[in-house]
Amino acid sequence: MKRITRLLCTPWTLACLLAMSDSGIHAAGTKPEPVRIAMIDPQSGAFAATGETAYLQLLFAADYFYNAHGGILGGRPIEVIALDNKASVADTQQQLRRAISQGIQYIVSGNGSAPASALSQAIERHNRRNPGQRVLFLNYAAVDPVLTGADCSFWHFRFDSDSDMKMEVMTRAIAANPDIHRVYIIGQDYSFGTAVAASASSMLASKRPDIEIVGNALHPIGQVKDFTPYVSKIVASRADAIITGNWGADMVALARSITDAGLDVPIYTFYAAYDGITATLGEAGKNRIRLVHNDLANPLTNEEHIAFNRAFKARYPDKDASQPRIATMLTMLVSAMEQAGTTDPFSVALAMEDMRVTNMDGEQVWMRGSDHQAFEDLHVSVHTNSGIVFDADNSGFGLLAELTVPAQETVRPSSCQMARPTQ
Amino acid sequence: MIDALIFATLNGLLTGLLLFLLASGLTLIFSMMGVLNFAHASFHMLGAYCAWSIGQFTGFWPALLLAPLLVGGLGALVERYGLRHVHRAGHVAELVFTFGLAFVIEQAVQSFWGPDTKNYQPPALLDFPLFTLFGQDFPAYKAFMLLISLGIFIGLYAVLTRTRTGLIIQAATTHPQTVASLGHNLPLLHTLVFGAGSALAALAGVLAGPVLGTFPGMAATLGSIVFVIVVIGGLGSLTGALLASLLIGLLQSWAIAVDLGMPDLLHWLGVEFPVDHPLRDIWRLNLPQLAPVLPYLLLVLMLIFRPSGLFGRREG
Numbered sequence: 001m002k003r004i005t006r007l008l009c010t011p012w013t014l015a016c017l018l019a020m021s022d023s024g025i026h027a028a029g030t031k032p033e034p035v036r037i038a039m040i041d042p043q044s045g046a047f048a049a050t051g052e053t054a055y056l057q058l059l060f061a062a063d064y065f066y067n068a069h070g071g072i073l074g075g076r077p078i079e080v081i082a083l084d085n086k087a088s089v090a091d092t093q094q095q096l097r098r099a100i101s102q103g104i105q106y107i108v109s110g111n112g113s114a115p116a117s118a119l120s121q122a123i124e125r126h127n128r129r130n131p132g133q134r135v136l137f138l139n140y141a142a143v144d145p146v147l148t149g150a151d152c153s154f155w156h157f158r159f160d161s162d163s164d165m166k167m168e169v170m171t172r173a174i175a176a177n178p179d180i181h182r183v184y185i186i187g188q189d190y191s192f193g194t195a196v197a198a199s200a201s202s203m204l205a206s207k208r209p210d211i212e213i214v215g216n217a218l219h220p221i222g223q224v225k226d227f228t229p230y231v232s233k234i235v236a237s238r239a240d241a242i243i244t245g246n247w248g249a250d251m252v253a254l255a256r257s258i259t260d261a262g263l264d265v266p267i268y269t270f271y272a273a274y275d276g277i278t279a280t281l282g283e284a285g286k287n288r289i290r291l292v293h294n295d296l297a298n299p300l301t302n303e304e305h306i307a308f309n310r311a312f313k314a315r316y317p318d319k320d321a322s323q324p325r326i327a328t329m330l331t332m333l334v335s336a337m338e339q340a341g342t343t344d345p346f347s348v349a350l351a352m353e354d355m356r357v358t359n360m361d362g363e364q365v366w367m368r369g370s371d372h373q374a375f376e377d378l379h380v381s382v383h384t385n386s387g388i389v390f391d392a393d394n395s396g397f398g399l400l401a402e403l404t405v406p407a408q409e410t411v412r413p414s415s416c417q418m419a420r421p422t423q
Numbered sequence: 424m425i426d427a428l429i430f431a432t433l434n435g436l437l438t439g440l441l442l443f444l445l446a447s448g449l450t451l452i453f454s455m456m457g458v459l460n461f462a463h464a465s466f467h468m469l470g471a472y473c474a475w476s477i478g479q480f481t482g483f484w485p486a487l488l489l490a491p492l493l494v495g496g497l498g499a500l501v502e503r504y505g506l507r508h509v510h511r512a513g514h515v516a517e518l519v520f521t522f523g524l525a526f527v528i529e530q531a532v533q534s535f536w537g538p539d540t541k542n543y544q545p546p547a548l549l550d551f552p553l554f555t556l557f558g559q560d561f562p563a564y565k566a567f568m569l570l571i572s573l574g575i576f577i578g579l580y581a582v583l584t585r586t587r588t589g590l591i592i593q594a595a596t597t598h599p600q601t602v603a604s605l606g607h608n609l610p611l612l613h614t615l616v617f618g619a620g621s622a623l624a625a626l627a628g629v630l631a632g633p634v635l636g637t638f639p640g641m642a643a644t645l646g647s648i649v650f651v652i653v654v655i656g657g658l659g660s661l662t663g664a665l666l667a668s669l670l671i672g673l674l675q676s677w678a679i680a681v682d683l684g685m686p687d688l689l690h691w692l693g694v695e696f697p698v699d700h701p702l703r704d705i706w707r708l709n710l711p712q713l714a715p716v717l718p719y720l721l722l723v724l725m726l727i728f729r730p731s732g733l734f735g736r737r738e739g
Contacts, residue, residue: 225645228434249638262555
C-alpha cells in the first residue's frame with residue numbers, strides 16, 4: 001500500500017508531500033523545521049527499480065541514523081522527498097526548478113550521467129545568478145569521469161568511484177587471471193558504453209599486452225530484447241572473458257543470453273545485482289559474474305553495517321540495503337552541516353571539502369577538495385551462493401568480495417579546474 | 424561466420440514467430456474494428472506478469488493456459504465496457520483511448536508488481552540444451568516457443584478459413600452491415616476478436632517472459648515494432664503479418680551477425696576518408712549498429728512504394 005500511494009504521488013510528489021507535511025505540522029504544533037533533501041531520480045518508467053531502491057536507502061538511512069535519535073542540528077529531522085525524473089533530462093530540469101521554488105537546498109541524484117550532467121550545469125548557473133538561494137548537488141551514482149573532470153563544479157560532490165577508477169580495478173583483476181587471453185567488450189551505444197570500451201582497451205593494453213581484444217560491440221540502449229545474435233558472435237570470436245558496462249534490463253538480457261547459449265566465460269561488469277537481477281541470474285550466473293563496486297556486501301565484519309542491513313531488511317523485507325555508500329553520503333553531509341553549524345550550502349560545501357569520514361565497514365572515505373570526488377575502497381565481488389550471509393532478492397545468491405583495492409590505490413590525478421565562488 | 428549465420432537464422436525465426444503472435448491479434452482487431460490498438464503490447468506485458476504470479480502457485484504449465492485466458496477476458500471487458508462506448512465518438516477517440524490505456528496498464532503493473540525484474544524462469548522440464556552447434560547451446564525452451572508459435576499460426580489460419588465463426592469474422596471485416604443484417608451479433612463478435620487478440624498477445628508474453636525478461640519496460644519497444652509489422656504485412660492480412668514478422672525477425676538477427684559496414688563498402692569502392700573528416704561517424708556505421716533501425720527503414724520504403732503492404736488490399 002505504501003508503494004502504491006507513493007507511486008501515485010510521484011508526478012506530483014512535491015504537492016502531495018507538502019500537503020502531507022503541512023497537516024503533520026498542524027497536528028504537532030511547533031515542530032522544528034525539517035532539513036529537506038530532494039532526490040531527483042526515476043520513480044516510474046523502465047528504470048524505476050533503480051530509482052525506488054535508492055530512495056528507500058536514503059529514506060531509511062535518514063531515519064535510522066538521525067531521525068530516530070532526535071534529528072540533526074539540535075533537533076531538526078531530515079525529510080527525503082522523491083521527485084520523479086523518468087530518467088529524462090527535461091524532467092530532471094523541471095523537477096530541479098520545482099525543488100528550488102520550494103526552498104529545498106539539497107539535491108541528490110545518480111541514475112544516469114546525462115541527468116546528472118544537466119543538474120550540475122543547471123545548479124552551477126542557478127547558484128551564480130541567485131547567491132541568496134543556492135543549492136548543493138550530491139551525486140551517488142553517475143560515474144562519467146567528466147563530472148569531476150572537465151565539467152566539474154563547486155556545487156557537485158560525487159560519492160561513487162568514477163568509471164575510470166572502476167575500470168582500473170577491473171582490468172587489474174583481469175590481468176591477474178592467467179586463463180584470460182581473449183576479451184570481448186560489449187556495451188550500450190552512448191557516452192558511458194564507449195567510455196568503458198575505450199578505457200578497457202587502453203588499460204588492458206598497458207597491464208597485459210598479450211591479451212587480445214577480439215570484439216568490441218555497441219548495441220542501442222534499452223532496445224535489444226534478445227542478445228542471442230550478439231552472443232553468437234562472442235562464441236564465434238572464441239573469447240574467454242567478457243567486459244560490459246550494461247545495466248538494468250540490458251544487463252539481465254545479456255547475461256541471460258550468455259548463460260542460455262552455454263557460454264562458460266567470466267563476465268566483468270559494474271551493475272549486475274539486486275532489484276530482481278540477482279534472482280533472475282541465479283544458478284546460471286554462479287561464479288561467472290564479477291562486479292566492481294564500492295558497496296561491500298559480503299563478507300561483513302563490522303557490527304555497524306550488519307545491524308544496518310538487518311534493520312533495513314526488517315523494514316523492507318522485499319528489498320536489500322544494496323547501496324551503503326548512500327548512507328556514507330548522508331553521514332558526510334550531516335557531519336559537514338554539524339561542523340558548519342548551518343544548512344547553508346556554501347558553508348556545508350566548504351566543510352565537506354577534504355573531509356574524511358569512516359563508513360559502516362570501518363573504511364576511511366575521503367572527499368578530495370580539488371574536484372569533489374570521494375575515494376573509498378573498491379571491491380571485485382563474485383555472484384555466488386556460498387559464503388553469502390546477506391543475499392540479494394531473497395534468492396540465496398549474493399555478492400562475495402574476492403579482491404579489495406584500498407581507497408588510496410584508486411586515486412587518480414585530478415584534472416578539474418574549478419571556478420570557486422566567493423561567499 | 425557460417426555458425427553465426429545458422430544461429431542468427433534460428434534466432435530470427437524465433438523472434439519473428441513471437442512477433443507474429445503479437446501482430447496477428449493486432450491485425451485482426453484492426454481489420455475488424457478499424458482500431459489501431461496502442462495498448463496491444465501492454466496486454467503482452469500483462470500476460471508475462473500474470474503467468475509469473477499464477478506460476479508461483481501452480482507452476483509453469485497451468486499458467487501457460489490460465490494467463491492468456493485471464494488477459495483475454497480482461498481484453499474482452501475493455502472492449503465491452505470501454506471501447507464500445509468510445510466507438511461512438513469515432514476512430515480518433517478510440518485511438519486516444521487505447522493510447523491512454525497503455526499508460527494506465529504500465530503504471531498499474533508497476534504499482535501492483537513493483538518496478539523490479541521478476542525472476543520468471545523456464546519450466547525445469549525444458550531447462551536443458553536441445554543441441555550444441557559450434558560450441559553454442561540451443562535451449563529446449565526456445566524450440567518449444569517455436570513449436571507453440573507455429574501451432575498458433577496453423578490453428579488461427581484453420582479457424583479463420585475453415586470454421587463458421589472464422590468465415591463470419593472474415594465477412595465482417597469487409598461487409599459489416601451485411602453481416603449484421605443477416606442476424607449475426609456484430610458487437611459480440613468485436614468483443615470476441617478483441618479478447619482473442621489480447622489473449623494471443625498475452626500468450627506471447629507468457630512465452631517470452633522467461634527468455635527476454637519480465638519487467639515494466641518490456642512493452643515499451645515492442646509496441647512500435649508490432650505496428651511496423653502490421654503495416655508492412657498489409658493491415659488485416661494474417662499471411663502478411665506472418666511474412667512480415669519473419670522478415671523483420673530475420674533481418675534484425677542477420678544484420679547483427681554480419682559485421683559489414685560502410686568501411687567495407689568504401690574499401691571495396693576504393694574510397695578513403697581521413698579520420699578527422701566531419702562526416703566520419705557516418706562512414707564508420709556498420710550493420711549491427713543499424714539493426715534496430717532497419718524495420719523502420721523498411722516501413723518507410725514500403726509506404727513509399729507499396730502503401731497497402733505486402734498482402735493488404737488497397738482501400739476502395
